[in-house]
Amino acid sequence: MSGTLYIVATPIGNFGDITERALTVLRNVAIVAVEDTRHSRILFQQFAIDTPMLAYHDFNEDQQVERLLARVDSGEDIALISDAGTPLVSDPGYHLVRQAHKQGLKVVPIPGPSAVIAALCCAGLASDRFTFEGFLPARSASRLATLQALQSESRTMIFYEAPHRIMECLIDLQKCFGDEREITMARELTKTFETILFGTILQLLERVKSDANQQKGEIVLVLAGCQAKRQEVDESSIHTLKILLNELPLKQACALAAQITGQKKNILYAMALELKQQPV
Numbered sequence: 001m002s003g004t005l006y007i008v009a010t011p012i013g014n015f016g017d018i019t020e021r022a023l024t025v026l027r028n029v030a031i032v033a034v035e036d037t038r039h040s041r042i043l044f045q046q047f048a049i050d051t052p053m054l055a056y057h058d059f060n061e062d063q064q065v066e067r068l069l070a071r072v073d074s075g076e077d078i079a080l081i082s083d084a085g086t087p088l089v090s091d092p093g094y095h096l097v098r099q100a101h102k103q104g105l106k107v108v109p110i111p112g113p114s115a116v117i118a119a120l121c122c123a124g125l126a127s128d129r130f131t132f133e134g135f136l137p138a139r140s141a142s143r144l145a146t147l148q149a150l151q152s153e154s155r156t157m158i159f160y161e162a163p164h165r166i167m168e169c170l171i172d173l174q175k176c177f178g179d180e181r182e183i184t185m186a187r188e189l190t191k192t193f194e195t196i197l198f199g200t201i202l203q204l205l206e207r208v209k210s211d212a213n214q215q216k217g218e219i220v221l222v223l224a225g226c227q228a229k230r231q232e233v234d235e236s237s238i239h240t241l242k243i244l245l246n247e248l249p250l251k252q253a254c255a256l257a258a259q260i261t262g263q264k265k266n267i268l269y270a271m272a273l274e275l276k277q278q279p280v
């Protein structure tokens with residue numbers, strides 16, 4: 001009989017968040033595949049786990065998938081963990097799980113912490129529908145292109161961001177979504193300096209700019225989706241907005257359209273961003 005591949009979530013900062021099932025599995029499997037053995041040793045020491053570890057990361061994935069699954073096939077139980085949180089969420093493991101299914105092997109999740117869900121549940125933004133965008137591209141041109149493609153996304157959007165890029169990222173978010181779009185920055189979740197900042201993009205930008213501490217640590221950004229719905233803006237207002245957009249910069253066109261039509265400026269602004277996305 002073949003064994004099981006367990007995908008085990010571990011804490012994103014606070015060791016108190018480990019689950020009982022995670023501990024049982026990590027103590028009882030034959031081997032634990034980890035991203036970085038030095039990093040996971042701290043977790044293992046904390047919980048007196050003495051199961052052997054094996055490094056599994058982006059650079060040795062191909063060889064390790066074969067090696068690990070051969071062991072599962074021969075009857076051993078194996079666990080995969082990442083440095084923090086849930087494996088496969090912006091972390092390695094995809095090829096391992098996919099190949100396990102292709103070989104007909106059993107895969108069992110041991111759910112637990114993940115920064116994406118921790119941030120969403122404390123963001124104060126719509127959580128009924130959301131999209132996880134992972135890390136944005138590091139280069140500004142690609143980042144802007146990615147964000148522009150999301151301008152009319154109506155679901156809440158969640159991004160992971162590195163602290164040294166947070167200012168550039170917020171500036172690009174402002175360029176693509178305007179000053180008024182709501183956003184939450186969840187930083188150092190479950191840790192001593194946990195900070196959850198809720199406001200508009202402009203407010204967050206000013207806060208982060210003026211406080212260097214906000215540019216440190218691990219960060220999740222939760223961005224409100226586009227609120228403009230075609231039915232909220234009548235056709236004649238859209239027509240007016242389109243004409244003005246052809247002649248004037250976006251902000252000016254929206255301000256003038258608001259005066260002419262009586263529609264709210266922020267609704268017209270979101271509508272204008274949506275219109276700019278559509279082919280002419």
Ligand code: SAM
Pocket residue numbers: 012013082084085086087088089090091113114115116159160161162186187188189190191218219220
């Ligand atoms: N697998 C992890 C998960 O389930 O959340 C994510 C791993 S990804 C390589 C690391 C990124 O997740 C960080 O750069 C940050 O954006 C986010 N993150 C992880 N832990 C966090 C925490 N305690 N607070 C805020 N963000 C965190």
